[in-house]
Amino acid sequence: MTDQTDHPAAPSPLWAAPTVTGPVDATVTVPGSKSVTNRALVLAALSSEPGWLRRPLRSRDTQLMAEGLRTMGVQIEETVSSTTSAPRPEDTAPGAAVAGEAWRVIPTTLHGPATVDVGNAGTVMRFLPPVAALADGPVRFDGDPRSYERPLHGVIDGLRTLGARIDDGKRGALPMTVHGSGSLTGGPVEIDASSSSQFVSALLLSGPRFNQGVEVRHTGRALPSMPHIRMTIDMLRAAGAQVDAPEDGGEPNVWRVTPGALLGRDLTIEPDLSNAQPFLAAALITGGRVTIPDWPEHTTQPGDALREIFSAMGGSCELDERGLTFTGGGRVHGIDVDLGDVGELTPGIAAVAALADGESVLRGVAHLRLHETDRLAALAKEINGLGGDVTETEDGLRIRPRPLHGGVFHTYDDHRLATAGALLGLAVEGVQVENIATTGKTLPDFPGLWEGMLGAAPVGERA
C-alpha cells in the first residue's frame, strides 16, 4: 500500500521479449478468470452458508480481494480439491490433487475496524465498499497511487444514497473510510457508470443483503463492458438471487435485485479468456496454432469475442473437446471494430494491429484512459517508440502498421501493456519489456507460460 510512495522508485528490470523464427504450436493452460474469481469470492462471503471455489485465480488482484474479505472476518482457506474440508489421504499422495487447488469460503458477520488494500484492482476498489457498508465498524480503503485516480464516484455516491456513511475527504475517490453499521437500507439509486461498468456490478453484487435490495439506474453516456454486467447478473442468479435486468424485458439501464439469502456454491472457475489473448495472438502473428483447454462453450467473459475478432484479423478457430484451437492464416489483417463491450482486450488487439497488413481503427474505448494506466496514451507512445504510427482518437486508436524496430517497451504497472509488449517482441527483434512482473496482477508466471509456449514451437523460418 505504501511501498510505492515511501521509497524512491527502483529502476524496473527489462525482460528481453523472445522473438520466434517459426509458427508456434502449443497447448497453453490458462489460469482462472479474474472477474469470475473476484465475483465468486464476494458472493461466497455474503452467503448464508460456506462455499467452494475450485481452480480460483491466484494473482495479485484475487489475493487482494481474498485478503480484503479476511480483514472483515471472512475465512478463506486454502484446501485440496475435495468435497470436504478434511483432505483425503489420496489427495495428498504424490501426483494427486495439489494443496491449494480450491478455496473454501466460510462467511461470517462482517466487522470493522479493518483496512483493505485495493492495490490497483478495479474489482476490489469497487466491489468491496458495498460489502464494507454491511460490516459493523469502520473499514478503511487505500491502494496504489493509481487507485487514487481511478473513478469511484458511482460507488461512493451510490452507497451514500443507499444509506451508507463514507468519509472520503470530499474527493469522490480513494483513500476513504466506509463506516459500516451492520446493515444498509438499500432501495433505488441513480448513478452514471459510463466510466466503469464495475459501479453497477458493485452495487448489484451486495444488493441481496441490503434491507430493501437495490434498484440501480444508469444515467449518462453509453455503459462500457456490458458482458461483465451480464456476468454479475448470471452469478447472482446462480447463487439464488432474484435479479431483473434490461435484457430480460426490463427497463433499459435499470437493474433490480430483491433482498434475500445467497446460497453457498461449489463453483469451478473458468480459465481467464482475456489472459488467453496473448497466446491466441501468438498463433495469429506467427501463422501457428494454439489450443486453450477448458474454453467454455457458453460464457459471459468478454474474451470469448476473440474468436470473432482474431478470425476477422486473419485466422480461424475450432471449439471441441480439446478446447479452443486458434490457427493463424499466415497474414494479419487490420480491423475496424467497436471494443466498448470488451475494452480489456484493446491492448492485445492494438499490438496485433501494429503488425497487420493494413490500417486498424479501435473505437468505443475512451474509458480506457482511466484503467490501470491511460491505456490509449500508453499504447500510442510505446508502439510509436518502436517506430509505429498510432494516433489517439476521441474514443480509441488509429493504427497504421509500419516496420518496427527494437527498444524498451514501458508498461506503466499495467499487466496488459506488458503482454502487448511481449506480443510485439515475437515479431520484432530487440523488444525489451519493462517490469514484466506486473503481469502478476492477473496472470502469475506469464514469462514461464510464454517461454513454455515458445519452447513447444518448432524451429524454422518465420511464417
Ligand SMILES: O=C(O)C1=C[C@@H](OP(=O)(O)O)[C@@H](O)[C@H](O)C1
Ligand atoms: O467487472 C469486471 O470484472 C471488469 C469490468 C471491466 O471494467 P470497466 O467497465 O471499468 O472497463 C473490465 O475492463 C475489467 O477488467 C474487469
Ligand SMILES: C=C(OP(=O)(O)O)C(=O)O
Ligand atoms: C481494466 C482491468 O482491470 P481492473 O479494472 O479490474 O483493475 C483489466 O484487467 O484490464
